[in-house]
Amino acid sequence: MTDHREVAIVRWPGQTPPIEDGLAALLAAYHLRTEAEKGILVAAVDGLPDRYRAEITDPRTAFADDVVLVALLGDVAVGCLVVTSPANGQSEIKRLWTDPEFRGGGIASALLGAALAHAAENGVDTVRLSVWEWRTGAIALYERLGCTVTESWDERDQLVCMQRTG
Template sequence: MNDQREIAIVRWPGQLASAPDELAELLAAYHLQTQAEKGEAVAGVEELPPRYRVEIADPRAVFADHVVLLAFSRDTAAGCLVLTAPVDGRSEVKRLWTDPGFRGRGIASRLISTALVHAAESGVSTVQLSVWKWRTGAIALYKRLGFTVVTESWDERDQLVCMERSL
């Protein structure tokens, strides 16, 4: 059953005094899964590229200028999303992740919707994101939420699909 009433989306820092441990756990799962999907699986966090290890080690510092949204099911962190600070009227969705045990409950949709509302309230005119092309479920979700694929990529990494949505 899809009971969205049990899911709370909170902004960190802000509505939640501390959440670095929960956020670090979600980020670790996200980065480990992504490395595996890229065919570059590692045994643990300590083997991730340095740019990812630092996010896990100190999310408060890395995301200090951004909006971090956390989804909780009761007292358990179930998902996260980072929305970058606006630059020239644009923000970017980063690190959208729902714990596999909580998928199918609309958490990713709610995280994105909350991020879009925040972006609009902050004067952002366009929200962009990039997603690995093999994440077809995520691409379908983004399309359902109004994102379109752009032809001119801002990210040169192979196999990334760049998308955006005007607000």
């Protein structure tokens, strides 16, 4: 089990070792697993929808206006999270993912804590996110960090919308 105190949370791109491949691998795993959980069998990144494939192949462009946080254990990328640029006092957290081999050690909590701190430092009043209803562990984590279920802004079935204000 990994102790999150050993994990460094870095902003990407930034003054870090080159982690593009590690970030791409995390995003690929996230999207492939999500599609599988939705019952859509996608064998490889090439089979993902264009918008997801673009995040994996060119995250610098896909997230140009956003902040990408990467959890590093040594020089290995073990988790990631995206915080969208503030708009109307709100930001959105997306793409929270921890490599399954490193789960249970506080990496997701550390990423979320860094994301919430970043949002507060940038004057964001409300942080929102959406999560598939079957990801009960993630929902419990979000609730522990003060997020509550709110009216949906997304019409996809089985998607739970949550937010944290203040």
